[in-house]
Amino acid sequence: MGVAPGRRAGGGVMLNLRLKHAFGRFRLDAEFTAPAGVTVLFGRSGSGKSTILKATAGLLRPDEARVTLNDRTLCDTAKGVWLPPHKRGLGVIFQEGRLFPHLTVRQNLLYSRRKASSLSRVVEMLGIGDLLDRRPRALSGGEQQRVAIGRALLSDPQLILADEPLAALDEPRKAEILPYFERLRDEARCPILYVTHSPAEVARLATTVVVLDAGKVTRQGTPADVLGDPDVVPAGIRGVGAVLEATVARHHDDGLTELDAGGVPLFLPRTDAAPGTRTRIRIAAQEVILSRERPVGLSALNILPGTVASLRAGDGPGTLVVVDTPAGRLLARVTRRSAEALQLAPGVACHAVVKTVAIARQDIGQG
Numbered sequence: 001m002g003v004a005p006g007r008r009a010g011g012g013v014m015l016n017l018r019l020k021h022a023f024g025r026f027r028l029d030a031e032f033t034a035p036a037g038v039t040v041l042f043g044r045s046g047s048g049k050s051t052i053l054k055a056t057a058g059l060l061r062p063d064e065a066r067v068t069l070n071d072r073t074l075c076d077t078a079k080g081v082w083l084p085p086h087k088r089g090l091g092v093i094f095q096e097g098r099l100f101p102h103l104t105v106r107q108n109l110l111y112s113r114r115k116a117s118s119l120s121r122v123v124e125m126l127g128i129g130d131l132l133d134r135r136p137r138a139l140s141g142g143e144q145q146r147v148a149i150g151r152a153l154l155s156d157p158q159l160i161l162a163d164e165p166l167a168a169l170d171e172p173r174k175a176e177i178l179p180y181f182e183r184l185r186d187e188a189r190c191p192i193l194y195v196t197h198s199p200a201e202v203a204r205l206a207t208t209v210v211v212l213d214a215g216k217v218t219r220q221g222t223p224a225d226v227l228g229d230p231d232v233v234p235a236g237i238r239g240v241g242a243v244l245e246a247t248v249a250r251h252h253d254d255g256l257t258e259l260d261a262g263g264v265p266l267f268l269p270r271t272d273a274a275p276g277t278r279t280r281i282r283i284a285a286q287e288v289i290l291s292r293e294r295p296v297g298l299s300a301l302n303i304l305p306g307t308v309a310s311l312r313a314g315d316g317p318g319t320l321v322v323v324d325t326p327a328g329r330l331l332a333r334v335t336r337r338s339a340e341a342l343q344l345a346p347g348v349a350c351h352a353v354v355k356t357v358a359i360a361r362q363d364i365g366q367g
């Protein structure tokens, strides 16, 4: 388990969770620790993510469970301890904002506010000052989610639960909200358990990733470790893509931003981040081309020298190639035919080529 470099690991509160529960033939048997920051529960449909969230919220009584926030016990079935949901100190963000329709945004925010938290600071952080006198039905889906984030923060929670909070939004709205979740991650002093199917959200938001498969934790680590592992494919082969960490070097007049990724320049469509900002970029495996020689006369701007670490053949014609580069571990999806023609094998030197425009805006995050 790790905390991404540069991320404040402080704040102190740590969630420890051990759960066992059976629904017919489905058996949940999960154990993990979530530090401050965003712990993403990542897994295919039916792997048990929502069951973990519901049990943590106190909305489901598991067969066996011990859930603690530092020395505070939320439930311990062995000792008969069971705190009801409203005594658990939770901030909850659902798929839809679930704001009170008859209250204004300000009243919604104040409803669960604890004295300690400052309304003005949260309103400023989320950019919702102009919305305070409106009612929820007069807000877009993205605005409602910003208010829901604010409401969760103002309740001064010890733990925030976010259940696929972007799933109901279209792509432009998702892109609009992701930066606010990044701010929540960096502002909240408590752990955030965040459920998603989306590799882009894992790459952008996660401090720690917990991978679930059929009710079991199969992997836990940083986004770079987990998304760079060719065996972790809960979002299907098209969702596979590694995460690189890089620093914004400069913005160019022709609409490109140059990053420094371990000494290698990477060019992206222009971002707003100031030079010096640390970023994470997810690079989809299917957007990476491999070449044995350094290619010349090619339109792609991003060429990373590297060494093949391993290959993993799929059921179809494709192979995932793990390439270690100075910028970090990359995954490339090539055909088995190409892998054989290029004689790719562990230890072989190669170049990974990534088109600038293949790096989607939602795949570029700060932190």
Ligand SMILES: Nc1ncnc2c1ncn2[C@@H]1O[C@H](COP(=O)(O)OP(=O)(O)OP(=O)(O)O)[C@@H](O)[C@H]1O
Binding pocket: 023, 024, 026, 043, 044, 045, 046, 047, 048, 049, 050, 051, 052
């Ligand atoms: N109340 C219930 N009664 C019976 N079975 C249930 C109940 N809730 C969940 N299950 C089963 O438990 C398993 C895990 O469900 P869960 O909702 O936790 O998965 P998930 O990973 O959140 O899935 P999704 O991504 O589709 O939301 C599934 O097989 C589901 O059918």
